[in-house]
Amino acid sequence: MIDNNFSSRPTDSLVIALAKGRILKQTLPLFEQIGIVPTEDVAHSRKLMIATTNPKIKLLIVRTTDAPTYVQYGAADLGVSGRDTLIEHGYTGIFEMLDLGIARCKLMTAVLESVAHLPEKRLTVATKYxxxxxxxxxxxxxxxxxxxxxxxxELAPIVGLADCIVDLVDTGNTLKANGLKPLDTVLEVSTRLIVNRVSLKMKTDLITQLVADLRTVVSSREEA
Known part of the structure; x- marks a missing residue:
């Protein structure tokens, strides 16, 4: 187990864990605007640690659910992860630094289209959240x-395993295709920049500058 012992690690460089998939695709353009560009095509590379045009920064390409863990244990100084994943993780050993405002969706309850309302006192819920x-x-x-x-x-209500599900909803097309409908919003989700607590203390200048640069980019996108 990594014990956050940074004594043997360079303090003038950063490792950033990026979640695969939609988050990765929407994060890379933000990083590009602050001079962090992978030196090879992330979509086609088999490498999981990739250098960037900034010699002080490397990227770790990890599964969505693993990004907070790599940051928690110090394998990465920073990470990019959805709010839904962070809440399930529990924020242990990490700080949330910035809402990047990308990969927005909702965590919602959903039921069969034939269901008017859920039981009021007790119900069975299928979810990974x-x-x-x-x-x-x-x-x-x-x-x-x-x-x-x-x-x-979506199978859980169809086969009688659960009264409802709690899952991420973007367009709602998958629910509709399986005879389900969204009901209540559990959580508004967007992608967040997180940092390892020890890294924040030992690499304050580097991290503070990166966060400031990203905040400028995010603000300009929101104003556009």
Whole structure:
């Protein structure tokens, strides 16, 4: 296990963990605007650690759910991850530095189109977002029995495994194709820049500058 012992690591460089998929595609253009460009095509490279045009910065290409963990244990100084993933992770050992405002979607409850409303006191929920789902239903005074699934969430209500699901919704097309409809919003989701707590203390200048540069880019995009 990595123990956050940075004594043998250079303090004049940064490693950033980027989640694969949609987040990666939308993060790279932001980084490009502040001079951080991969030296090879990330989409086609088999490498998981990639150098950039900034000699002080390297990128780790990781699974979405793993990005906070790489940052927590110091394998990466910073990371880019969705708010949904961070809440499930629990923010242990990390700080959230900036909302990048990309890969926006919603974490929602969804039910079969034939269902008018959910049971008021007790229900079964299928989701991989256990913490968010439990908190959402607890705030409504509903006892939720959580079944953790990692994929094909839409099947759960269809086969009678659960009364509803809690999952990410973007266009809603997947729900509709499987005879489901979105119901309530559990969480508004966007992508966040996170930092390892030890790195923030030991590499303050580098990290502060990177965050400031990204904040300028994000602000300009919001104003456009």
């Amino acid at each position: 256990v913490n968010s789902a439990r908190k959402h239903f607890a705030e409504q005074g509903v006892h939720a029995d959580i079944i953790k699934l990692y994929g094909s969430m």
